[in-house]
Amino acid sequence: MNTPILLSLKETAEEGFDDRLQAGLDAWKTVKSWVEPRPQNLQQEIVAHLTGELHAVREELAYQNRQSELGLMVGQVAHEMRKHLLPLGLQLHHLRQQVIPTDAAKRSLQQLAAGLQALETLGSDLIYYLRQPEPRIHSQRLLAAIEPALQKLKPELEEHGIHVELDIASHLYASIDAEMIGRAISNLARNAIDAMPEGGELVITAYDQGDAIELEIADNGPGLELEIRPQVFDPFFTTKGQGLGLGLSVVAQIAEAHQGSINVMNCPEGGAAFTLRFPQAVPSIHRHAA
Template identity: 40%
Template structure:
């Protein structure tokens, strides 16, 4: 099948040939005016075709550059993932006996109040370190989705129940907007982890109260799960790097929360989008393409 530019060249050639043919009278005499007109027409069409080809080459070059950048990014992440995975496993191996020893100390009868406070601080530190290790392992995992269909309403309810104590402590009001019949085909565990990360990321910017809204609906590119907050929103330079691994504006945390969301999106053939809301605050959307929608497209 001829491409658009090829079809244009064929049409241009046919038109020019016809005009040149018309420049010759039936007795073989040449009509100079018609011949010049044919030349002008052919030249104009040739210039238009050349410009169309130039635009097509520029478009393909841009696409190739984007693909090359994506490939380079994936290669860098793969190398980073191997290193981080090794470190995470080594740290976890050291954490397990430490956690066990602290637990044993707390059960001793002569473990006084002051010692108990110190033991609790050590335990809290170990828990935070274990959370960091979990983030590293989730980010570096090359796990493929285990596909199944499930209702999104129950998943969003689970996430809210998990975060209820933290939301209450921070005076954050949580709302869910999703059709109870809306189902999605994806890896439930991976999607739950991504939504939990979105909510935790939103809570991090609302230490003194606010609103957290979880919504899910069917969009043009698939099922869209959005987490919106009433925080300060993304600064322009932060929005550009929101999904970069280890990028964070906080004094604590690994900077992997949104990077894991991006990995989950990519594993499902989707995308994650960060933006500021017109009414204030920020929103991050997880887009999960669905088989029927892809077939219809």
Template identity: 35%
Template sequence: MAETLFEELKRYVGFSPEDTQALLALHSVTREHFARIAEVFYARILEHEGARKALEGGESQVGHLKGTLQVWMDQLLRGPWDEAYYELRCRIGRIHVRIALPQHYMFGAMNVLRQEFNAIIDSHYRERPAELNAVRRALGKILDLELAIMLHTYREDLLAQQARNERLSTFGQLVGSIGHELRNPLGVIETSLFILKGRLQPGDERTAKHLERIGEQVTIANRIVSDLLDMIRDRPLKSEPVRLADVWLSATMTLQRPPGVSLSERGLSELPLVQGDANQLRQVFVNLVENAIQAVGEAGSVELTARALPDAVELILEDSGPGVSDTIRRRLFEPLMTTKARGIGLGLPLVKRILERHGGSIAYVPRPQTSAGARFLLRLPLHS
């Protein structure tokens, strides 16, 4: 069987069974220091504006991240250092690409951990130099492996992202040309349809039905063209105080849903005003809720939960549908990516674009395995 990349990396740094035992011994010595090290780690990060900005949610998320770092340190020193460990570590590199974290911050952060662990090693193994050297070598190897894995995954995902950006650039040029060209024939069809309806004979229900169907399809075509053009152009954003509860009400009143599907919200009326474009934010709700209703089918629930953070508002939209598979998740916000039989994959990319233009974000957050359905996390900044 061919050697995996992780096996190759371990061989390259000389990771041995002796290193395994040394790290397990170090785990028992350092685990009581994990919380303190996490405090030092994030205090250092928050000193640097570039790294601080890359953290989703800013300082409001640091409490959660400190806990995550303690889990990371536990796995670092306890293992097992197998292929599952490798896959888990690969996700970190992908997150760095997604949040646009410059890699020099990662090297600096890893050095903070190296210094803290080495200080503990110096203190605990002071009277046992042979063990001290063995533990320090093992720590150096596992931290080097961590950097190698993160950099490899970062590079892979960054190259893939660049390829997607190139495709999107070509897509934008094509859409701009075709979209404008389609407006003319659609306008002619609408005009002719209006004239034909005016000449319709009383009682000719069959012809009236077909004319109605033509009108519906022209409306759908016009909406597709509008969505395509919205993806590539920067319509000026209005900047005015917006009450999200009003935007939600305006959006949901236009949506049709089966009688068996419930639609509800909690917390919107308690939110402070946000600064933005109400019409474009309305489109965010329309696209997300429309997708959720279609995913739920004839019976189920769609719920929006809102809360205010110190520097942002957070919205969580959940539905009781089948959720999103792992294979689709990473491409969920790419244009033309769709799982619908009649969809063209513009709804979620447009939502992402609108939110990012408002300084916000959207992410798909898997629900617990015990709960079915999709969950989207939205954030919009609060402007002072």
């Protein structure tokens, strides 16, 4: 039996339902009017986006091809340059033996030698940077990798009045490519020469860290400004008036190739200290005995 109250409640409920239904229908019409044209617009947006990405990929590939061609060309030029430097170096050696050793003649010959060495280093670093050869890692005595590099630099170090102090235990072995580590030491030593044109101390110390060796190359030059320290290992970064700024970048490549690292900090007493870290190794004779 429908009482007046029930009828009133029913009418109220029906009115509320109708209102909600109408609101839902209105909302659907609004959504429908917004959704219906979207597929075509969305398709156009997707095509435009993919076209833009394709264009960007083409540009990147073209850039990489140009860089690759440029790298090959630069590598070939560097190779040719080094090839012609060899006979020039031999001629300079003969000239030193024949020229009357006056002070003026010595200075001129030293300048010629320094110029040839700078070109040789530039060509060598360019070739290494472009080719990034894989290391041939073996267990080797650390001193055996470092001493030849320093011996080769001895005339240049003596000419600039730089005293080298080695603090490396003869029993320390490392898993290294000796030629690469020698190159890294040479580049760091030349960096120290540039930092100490009037002479100074170059101290090379090895620290046994158990599973790794830390090799510190420290000078007593002016050190590095704080703001440029994060950039010193970047390719082509240099604060010098000459060179391409590849020397320290090559050192960083060598450290990475050895699954190691390199960092730099200023010494409390002055100068800069570069620290190479790479895995230690036991001597081969011990490995065979095990």
